[in-house]
Amino acid sequence: MPADGAIEGGLGASNKRREDVRFLKGTGNYTDDINMRGQAYVYFLRSEVAHGRLKSVDTTEASAMDGVVRIFTGADFEGVGGIPCGWQITDRFGEVMQEPAHPVLAQGKVRHVGDPIAAVVADTLEQARDAAEAIEVDIEELPAVINMKDALADSSNKVHDDLTSNLCYDWGFVEENRDAVDAAIKGAHHVTTLELVNNRLIANPMEPRVAVGDFNSGTGDHTLYTTSQNPHVIRLLMGAFVLGIPEHKLRVVSPDVGGGFGTKIFHYAEEAFCTFAAKACDRPVKWTSTRSEAFVSDAHGRDHVTKIELALDKDGNFLALRTDTHANMGAYLSTFAPSVPTWLHGTLMAGNYKTPLIYVNVKAVFTNTVPVDAYRGAGRPEATFQLERVVDKAAREMGMDPIALRRQNFITEFPYATPVAVEYDTGDYEATMAKLEDIADLAGFEARREDSANRGMLRGLGVNCYIEACGIAPSNLVGQLGARAGLYESATVRVNATGGLVVMTGSHSHGQGHETAFPQVIADMIGINPNMVEIVHGDTAKVPMGMGTYGSRSLAVGGSAMVKATEKIISKAKKIAAHLMEASDADIELANGEFSVAGTDKKVAWGDVTLAAYVPHNYPLEDIEPGLEETAFYDPANFTYPSGAYACEVEVDPDTGKVTIAAFAAADDFGNIVNPMIVDGQVHGGIGQGIGQALLEQASYNSDGQLVSGSYMDYAMPRADDVPFYTVDHSCQTPCTHNPLGVKGCGEAGAIGSPPAVVNAVVDALQRAGHDSITHIDMPLSPSRVWSAMNS
Amino acid sequence: MTKVEMTVNGKAVAADAEGRTLLSHFLREELKLTGTHVGCDTSQCGACVVHVNGEAVKSCTMFAQEAAGADVRTIEGMAESDGSLSVIQQAFQDHHGLQCGFCTPGMVMSTAALLSENAKPTETEVREYLEGNICRCTGYHNIVKAIMAASGQDVSDIAAE
C-alpha cells in the first residue's frame, strides 16, 4: 500500500509491466517484423580470412543473376565517410590515439573474419546469397594479428598499413602518480601480484540485429528502422559522418528491441549500407542478421589481459595499486571502444577502498578480430574483477579473512574523492556487507560445506564488493576526456486537453520496462494514476534529441529530464489554476491530481486545468501561452555510484571439475527505487550474465583468426539449469545527492559484481580441499580448466 | 512452389511454400504471424517454438511442407478467446518473467508443452525442460518462478521478491 499522501502505483510500487501484454501475445513490433512494400534484401559477402589484401572483387557474373538489383563493393563507398569513432583518447605522452579508417565495405584489405567485402541487393534473400557465391574475390592472405602482445612486439605485420604500429594508445592514469605508485609498491611490506584475463564475450541479445532502409524519392526523406539502443546517436553519426544526410531529412526508428547489453549502442556498417542502398536502388532494403553472422559482426566485449599489483602494510591497509592492461580493440574502432578500457575502467580502480595511490596503464591494441566495445558494465566489470580478485588473493597470502580485509579498507566518509579522479557522492559499504552476511546466511556456510563434503563435493564461498559509475555523464567532463558527444538526456512532456500525458524520452527501452516505470515517476509528481501517462521512445521523428540507453543511465539522466520537464508543466499549470481560482500563484498546491489554494477550500481538478490550457476561454493569455507542453534537457552534475556486496557459493565436483552455483546473493545500494520488481529483474539478469562470463562464455580465436566459438554449438550461453534462484536485496539505500530522484542505476550491477564472486568461490573451494597452489584460474572456469588446474 | 494448407490457431490457412521454406518463415512472412521469433540458426535458442499437432517443435528446424495438414498453434493463439491473458501468460506478467520479450513466445509455448506433460513440475524439472530455450535478460529466475506459479504452486517463499 502506498504511504500517506502517495498515489497507488507511484514511486516504489512493483507495478506489473504494461509492455508485457503485447510481448506475451506475440504482438510486439520488432524491427524484423517490419516489411516495406517493394522491399529488397541484402546479403553481405563477408571475409572468411582474418587478414588479407583485397586484390580484386569481380561482380560481373553475379550481377547478371536472377533477381539481383545491384551489387555494391568498397569502390561504391569511396568518397563516402567511414564508420566514425565517438571517443578520442589522449595517451600518456599527450598524443591522440591512432585512429584508422573504417569503410562501410572493405577497401584494400580485409581485417577480420566477417569484414564485409560486398553487398548484394536482390529481390529475395536467397537470390542475394546465390549471387554472392558467384562473386569472384581475390585475396592475398596475410598472417593474422591475434595475440595482443605479439601485435605490439612486431610492427612489420600491421592491421592497418597506414598506422605506425598496432598500438591504438598507451594510456596512463593518473600519469602524475606513476612514480609515487612505483615507489610505494617498492617499499611496501607486502605486494600481491595477479595476472589474469578478462575473457572476450559476445553480448548475444536474443534478437539479432536488423536494419531496414527506406527512401522517399518524392520528398527526399530517408528512414532507417534499426535495432538500436540510441536512435538519435545513429542518426547523428550516420547522417553527419557517414552519408552526409542532414538530420531533418533522416529519421531513425528503433521499435521494440530484443535486448541490447551494449552491442546495440554502436553505429554499424549495415545500418549505413541499408540507408545508402535504399536511395541508390530506389527500393527499401532490408538486412536481418543470422546468429552466425552476429558472431562475426556484432561488437564483442571485454578481452583484457592484466597484471595487477596491490601493496599493503603489515596490518593489511592498502597502500598502492598498479595495473598493466592490454585491451583488445579488434580490427577497427567501434563507436565507444576507446573509452571502455580507459575512462570507464581506470576511474573505477579505487573500488570501495581508500587506497591512496593508484596508477593504471592501458595499451589498446589492434588485432584481426571483430571490433570490441562496451558490453554490460563496460570497463567496470574489468576493473572490479581484477581488484576484487587481487584483494582476495592478498587476504589469503596474509592469512586474513577476506571480508575483514575489505571492511578494514572501506571508504567510510562521503563525499569521497578517489585518487582516480572521481568523487563518490554517497554510499555505505558496511551496510551492504552486513546485509549480505544476513541474506546469504554466511554464518551457516560451514554447515553447508560439511553437507556438500558428505556428498563428495567441494564447497567454496566467494565474497566481493563492487562499485560502478552510472548515469553517464556530465557533458563538459566527458568532453574533456575525449567524448565526441554530449551525454545529457531529453524529455518532452505533452499534456493533452483531457489530462492524459505523453512523455517523449530520449532513453530507449529494450527490456528495461521504461513504459511501466517512467509513468510511476511522473504520476507521482502530479498525483494521478500512472495509466494516464504514456511513454514514447525510439523514434527521432517523435522524440527530442536524446542520447539513448546504456551505462545504467536511463532513470538517473533520462528520468531526471522527465522530472525537470514535469516541474515546468506543474509550474505553468499552477499559474492556470491560480487564474481559475482567482488566487496567487504562490498559494497554489498540487496533490492527488488536484490544485488547491493554501488555507482555503478552493479546489480545481487537474483535468480542468489541462482543458483550460487548450480551451483558453477563461485564461491569462496576457501572461502565459496556451497549451501545456514542456521540454527539458538534463545534464548530470556527476556520475552516480551504485555499490554492493555479493556472495557466491559453489560446489566443485572433484572428479570432473564441474562447478555448480549452489547459491548466489546480492546486496545492492541503488539509492532510491522506483519499481522494485523491475530492479530485481535487472539484477537477476546481470547475475545470469556474470555467471555466464565466469563459468561458460568464451569468444575464442585460433592463431589464424578464425572464431572457434562461432555459434551456440561452441559459445556456451547460460541456460536455466546453469543457474540457481538468486537472493537479491536493495534495502540499503543511500540516495544520490545530485539528481532529483536520488537514483543511481541498476542495470549493470549484477554483471559487474558477480564474476569475481564466482571465481573467488572456486578458488576457495579448491584451497579448502588442499589445492593451496591454485590461486587463480582464468575465466571461463570450464570443467576442463578446473580439472586441469587440480591435476597439474 | 507448393500450396501448403494447415490449421493455424484454429483457422484453416493456405499459402505457397518452396521446399526450403521453414515453418518459422511461413508463419512470419506468409501468414504475418510475427510473434514467432528466430534467434539463432543452429536450433538452440527456442524463440521459434510452436506446437505442431500438440507437440512443441522448433519452427526454424522444420519445413513448412512437413507441416502440411497439421494443426499448428503459435503464440498468437495462446490468449483466452476474449483476448485476456491465459494462465501461463498471466503468470509471466505477474512474476516479471520477461524483459525484452524476444524469447518470450518460445518460453510460453515450451511452458504450455511442459505443463501438459507434467502438471506440477519441480524447480529442477522446469530448469531441465528449458534446455532448448535461451533467455539473455532474466537470468531465468523469474521465468522459472512464473512457470511454477502457472502450475498452481506457491512461489511466495522463493528467494528475492
Add this chain to the structure above:
Amino acid sequence: MYEFDIEKPSTVEAAVAALADGDNMALAGGQTLIPTLKQRLAAPEKLVSLSGIDSLKHIGMDSGPDGDFWRIGAGMTHAHVALETEDGNFTTLSRVAGNIGDPAVRNRGTIGGSLANNDPSADYPAVVLGLGGTVVTNRREIQSGDYFQGLFETALEEGEIITEVHLPVPEISNYQKFVQPASRFALVGVFVAKFADGVRVAVTGASEDGVFRWSEAETALSGDFSASAVEDLQMEDGHMIEDLHGTRAYRAHLVKVMTRRAIQAAV
C-alpha cells in the same frame, strides 16, 4: 539454403526409388540436416522426407534366438521412444532418449536419423554399439560393430535407408553423459550394459574416430561388475578429441569417471 524440392513418399520402396538420383537426400527429423542446409553445406536437388512412412513408426518387444530385443522403427522420435520405454524392462533406453537434445528437438529427431548421421557426440550410437544392436535397412541387417565407421561415417550405401533398429535387452545397463556446455551434446558419454555372457562398454563424444568400445573395461567388468574394476585402467588418450571444451587428457579421464558412474548407477 539452396533450392530443393521435398517429396514425401508413403512407403520405403517409394522413398528408395526417390533417392535413386544421387543428388537427393533423405530427410528424417531434420534436426541436424536443416542447420546444415542453412549453412549451405549441402545442395540436394530433392529431399525425400521419411516422415510420411507409417511403417517406420513402430516400437515393441520381440524375441529371437538370442533373447528379447526391442524392435524400433527408424522413424520413431526420441520423445516417443522415451515415452514407450518409460515402463518395462529397459528404462535406461527411455532415459537416454529422453535426454537427447531438448524437448522440441526430441519431438522431431528420430532414432534412424541420428544413427544415419552418426555424429561423434550423439547418444544413440553409444546405445546401439553398447548393446551390440542391429541396424536394419531396406537391404540388409548390419551389426553395430560393422555399422559405425568413424566421424559421420557409417556402412550405409547410396540409396540405403534405415528401417529398424534391434536392441537386445541387457540384464542391467546405464548411460552417463557429461555434456559439452554449449551444444549440450556429449563431451563424453558412456553406455555400460551387462548381459549374461559379458559386459559391453561404448563411448561417445570422446574420440576422433567416433563411437568406440572400451575393450579393456569390458574385460575387467565381465569378471567383476563393479566400479573398482575399472579403477586401475588407463584410457589411452591419443585418439581423444581436443578442443575448446576439453583436452585429450581430460576427455580420457572423463571416460573413466563416466564409466564408473554408469556402473554405480546400474547396480
